[in-house]
Amino acid sequence: MFKIGTILMANRVVAPPLAGISDKAYRILAQSFGCGLTHTEMISDMGLVYGQARTLKMADTAGEKPPVAVQIFGHDPVSMGRGAAVLEKNGAAIIDINMGCPTPKVVKNGEGAALLRDLPRARAMIREVVAAVEVPVTVKMRRGWSDGEDTCLELALAAEEAGVQAITLHPRSREQFFSGRADWNVIKKMKQLLTIPVIGNGDIWKAEDAENMIEQTGCDAVMPGRVTLGNPFIFRECLQLLEHGCLLPPPTLEERVETALLHLQLCCQYKGEKTAAREMRKHLAWYTKGLRGAPRLREKINQTFSLEEMAALIRTLEVRG
Ligand SMILES: Cc1cc2nc3c(=O)[nH]c(=O)nc-3n(C[C@H](O)[C@H](O)[C@H](O)COP(=O)(O)O)c2cc1C
CATH class of the missing domain: 1.10.1200.80 (Putative flavin oxidoreducatase; domain 2)
Known part of the structure; x- marks a missing residue:
């Protein structure tokens, strides 16, 4: 178990934010397979500020098993704060800021992983969002922009200082996109630096990987990513191994x-x-x-x-x- 702010997670298995995928149906399934925390897809701050029906629907978590973290993305610190306030008003339990999305469409606007090469803006954004809401704020980030950069460590420390309650780290650079390996050593380094929980992400392909990630890095929780596509069973498999030490057979x-x-x-x-x-x-x-x-x-x-x-x-x- 771990806590994000005052919210206690039932276990250490976290469902990822996945654009175009982690909608309400996906989350309800993830919850039914035992996840302690789920995430919405990334949601545009401007869509929230303008009250767009489609955007508000993406942020709707009514009737789901809590807690659900609602993920927000944007480039302007002030409108990120406003968007976060809309999310809180609409019932978000946790607000997660996207600082990892690598797609050109997003980074060309200074959003997502682009914030890793604009730390003053990233810091200002975190301050605005934390000030705008009472619910816990978390940040999901990549390792850095270019290969070999560990910008995430500096950013995570600043985030903790500014009142962020947990960090999810996907230790690939933006340059890597999804290629190569996620470097779990960086998760370990971050865990040693921070007092808030660190959720480890990247290259969990089976339940044993989740167990190894916790063992090798000391992270507080694990977030399987692509392996969950068409495979909500992985949440149950991770949960059973982490909580009860038993390896489940694959689903029939x-x-x-x-x-x-x-x-x-x-x-x-x-x-x-x-x-x-x-x-x-x-x-x-x-x-x-x-x-x-x-x-x-x-x-x-x-x-x-x-x-x-x-x-x-x-x-x-x-x-x-
Ligand atoms: C199709 C797809 C959509 C994604 N959408 C989001 C998103 O909306 N927000 C986010 O923070 N990460 C997003 N991610 C990144 C994943 O949450 C995760 O960090 C990444 O897949 C690394 O984990 P893995 O190596 O286990 O797949 C997405 C990844 C994929 C493949």
């Missing part, structure tokens, strides 16, 4: 099918049939990865706009075994 085919169907149903419930049909294609491709007949099945799924038909196609996996 039946469980994979049932979970994919539940994901489909939740997505439809929250986004409507049309959007769900479009968005679920990628999720279903992930759920069925490696299964016999999956490529042919995916082709068929990509040709239909009917959720009922998608569900029927997924069920054929069970029949084929």
Whole structure:
């Protein structure tokens, strides 16, 4: 267990923020597989300040198992503070600032990982957000902008001093994007520097990696990233190993099918049939990865706009075994 501010997490397994992926349906599944903390996708501060319906919907965590951290991104410290205040008013339990997104679309505006090469702005942003809300503020960051830079250490210290209550570190540089290895040594260094909790992220591909990361770095919690795509089971696997020392077998085919169907149903419930049909294609491709007949099945799924038909196609996996 660990605390973010006054909020006690039930365990050390944290679900990641994933743009276009960690929506309400994804989070409800992550929560049902035991996550102690989940994150929304990154949400634009300007969308919040202007009260855009689509943005506000992304920030809606009503009815979910708490705590959910709502992630905000932007480049202007003042509007980040205003956006954070909107999030708090709408019920966010924790506000997480994105200082890691590497995509050109984001960094060209001075947002996300670009803040790692503009520390005065990053500091001002943290101060504004912390001052604007009562709920705990956290920051998720990469290691630095260029390879070999450990800017994150200086930034994390400044963040702690400014009242931030936890840091998530993905120890790859912006330059690396998702290539190469995440350097867990930097997580260890950060943990030694700070008194607030450090959530370790990067290259957790199986439950044993989560255990090794905690052992090697002393981090307070772990956040699996890409491995969670079509695989919420990984949360349960990490939890069982960390809390009870037991290695679970992989999910059965039946469980994979049932979970994919539940994901489909939740997505439809929250986004409507049309959007769900479009968005679920990628999720279903992930759920069925490696299964016999999956490529042919995916082709068929990509040709239909009917959720009922998608569900029927997924069920054929069970029949084929
Ligand atoms: C498709 C995709 C979307 C992502 N979206 C976000 C995001 O919105 N906010 C964020 O802080 N990180 C985001 N990330 C980064 C992940 O949260 C995580 O830090 C990264 O994948 C490293 O962990 P891994 O090596 O276990 O995948 C995203 C990553 C991917 C692959």
